[in-house]
Amino acid sequence: MRGTVVLPAAPAPGRPGMVLVHGAGTGTPREKLMTEAVEFARRGIAVLVYDKRSAGYSLFRRSYAQLAGDALGAVAALRAQPGVNPAKVGIWGLSEGGWVAPMAAARSADIAFVVVVGANGLPPLRQQAWAVAAGLRRVGVSGSLVDRAEPALYRAIADGGLFPEPHHDPVPTLAALRQPLLGIWGNADLLTPPEESPPIFARALERGGNRHYALHFFPDAEHAAHVTPDGGVTRAPELAPGYADLVGSWVRDVVAGRPPVARVEGPAPVQASHTRPTPPSAWWESAPMQVAALALFAAAFAGYPLAAAARRLRGRAGAPATRAARLVSAGGLTVVTAGFGYLMYVVMTGGKLAAPGPLLAGRPVIWLALQALAVAVGVAAVLTVLALRRRRAALPRGERVRAGLVAVAGLVFIPWAAYWGLLLP
Template sequence: MKRILAAVAAALILFAGPASASVPSSAPPALSGDLTSAEVSFRGSGNLLLHGSVISPAGAEDERAGVVLVHGAGTGTSREKLLGEAVAFARQGMSVLIYDKRSEGYSTFKRSYAQLADDALGAVETLRRQPGVDPGKVGIWGLSEGGWVAPIAASRSSHISFVILVGANAVDPLRQQSWAVAAGLRKAGVSGSLVDRAEPTLYRVIADGGMFPEPYHDSESILAQVRQPVLSIWGVHDLLTPPRETPPIMARALEAGGNRQYTFQFFAEADHAAHQTPDDGVTRLPELAPGYAELVGTWVGQATSGQAPVAQVSGPEPVQADDSVEVPPTAWWESAGVQLAAVVLLLVAFGAYPVVALVRRVRRTRVEVAPLRAARLVSAGGLTVLLGGFAYLFYVIMTGVKLAAPGPLLAGRPVVWLLLQAVAIITAVATLVTAGRLRRVATRGEQARLGLLVAGGVAFVPWALYWGLLLP
């Protein structure tokens, strides 16, 4: 069942390329004369061979600190994606290890934060053995998804001396993603049942069908096990993480474990990755937020000398227009399996009517009963809403972050969604009309054909209500 759902979603979403292909070893990064690069290889989870580069300041002193950078979400991600951060941190006097992210065992539908944490631990041990690096001063940095991975690694190893998180989430991944898409849609002017009901419902079904990896990862319990000093950074225009909600949850989790050596810093005019943004988080510039790299350098020096600040929070207030909402697991009656069965049954009920008509025409079978216009509306309307509704919903969640593109709006509702709702209403009304004409049909064959269609129309109403198609 999960494989069927995954295949359907993949076809609708049109994901590009196989996610299981191995990431080739990248070429050594081109650096300016003040920096050096050394190529390294190490074993990650499952003994997978991973490749990376250690970037250091030229002529750097011995006993320097080091940091491993952990990627955010995405398949086929090479080390070059974090080269800007690596160069900036190296210029603060550290050795920085960046590596090509695994793609074996990591895809759109499958990934393990624990596995990624083991990869990061392999990188940490490699960096600790590099010439000039003090093995007692090596930490880990995680961006976005890496903000879930890095704390797992830190909770498993006393060899990690500090933790830096950027754009990290303290809510579970499913809640975070649902919020990000909803926020993008609301920023585009969308309101009503599409964003309030249909979008979170789709995410719940996707998660239940096994197509959303690690949906309920408990970051709080992991953070409570982190004993190292923590520096967490957010851009005030973070559109992927609820930046106002996350810090208090993170602080609560750390303090629950007895850790008060945390520093939270917000950067103005910065996005999810703490890069500069000219348009409130929509566009990411290559440049880091002013002062970000310097803060990392200063704070790492404090953390590795036992002088990490205690419970320090500073910077401008983050921008977050709407709170995230819990996205609970589905009940049995709304599970992915039940949803799939309902869709199949509705497709059969609505599709049988035109199929029988087509067969009759091909066979040139004469029928005494004139076709009902209302019955045609039920069949055509039901099929349109089923197929068009899911196609539009998948399109919405794929374009709902940052540059949300729901199409033209009317009174805060996408015109496409309003049309689907109008067709859903027509389908429901036409079902009543068809049911009223059912007894007047003389032939049993036609009664069975219309009866199946009416049954589908009756079942369609609660289904459409559940998905918000019959709600304002």
């Protein structure tokens, strides 16, 4: 792996050093953190910043333990640099690096201190579900889309193995940390819950008997502690005023044997909404059960008109068991496909720049339309069942099978739609 060492201009023997660990992203280049590297070097710290790995790391696959191993390799490289005191080399982690840097430090006594920025004390799945939900709430969304459907989708994605390290618990690692820690959060952080995470860090460190920590909050700063002109949406190139000075002075105190004791400074951040637990799915809501339900819907809802078309081509078309079955078929297929399509769009565009479309009473118009159609499908499913019971003897065997499959799928659709919030306010 390749990296760059940034040194202070004035030579000085035995200076402290610090390795910078990236946030989330595949193959993030070292230039992404060069602003931090240069500013920290100007405060007397030798800094190593390296290109993040791409092999073995992707949107659907990653290992924090592997990333911690990369960071330890970088620490070893910096400790071997001329003019760097190997006993004074620490590690700095941003965002995802806030999970990785403490893990590396807990594995090695070669790391003298830890700095985290925008770090999470919560599992990744819970943090990500909060970030997207909070983005939707900021633009005025309320109701079942944000309260039920969005977190349910994230849990289903994680249950299907498409969300890496979803339930990673950082607390045991923090409790095992023995090095001094500096935690920094911007009050306008829209990706990490800035009100909930710092107390988790403090409690975990205290539980492990480590009181050498300082937690600092910067006003008008975003996730990476850069200046933000619009409440955290945009990241300006400049670091928050006083951020680099704080890191420089804190590192000097720590390596001189004067680590702070349980210090909390800066205006406390306030979250507009709090995170919610995202436990692993129960069997009845698991990814296999969701796939089974979707397979049933595809066979019944799509199969009904296809079978009718085939019968017409063979000249065997007859009256349907009930016109309600047609609504169950067409409406159910529309709700399932359009519903998941819209949910995926909301998740992909959520967070800082949520764009759910026009709203009516806090509900996206698209979601309201899907909900209205879901209600109609549920009613039509009940009517189809009643019609089949009433006309069963008079119906041809083929129509009984076709309409029966649609009725069964329609009845399954009702609890499925309720689970996804389509039948909830």
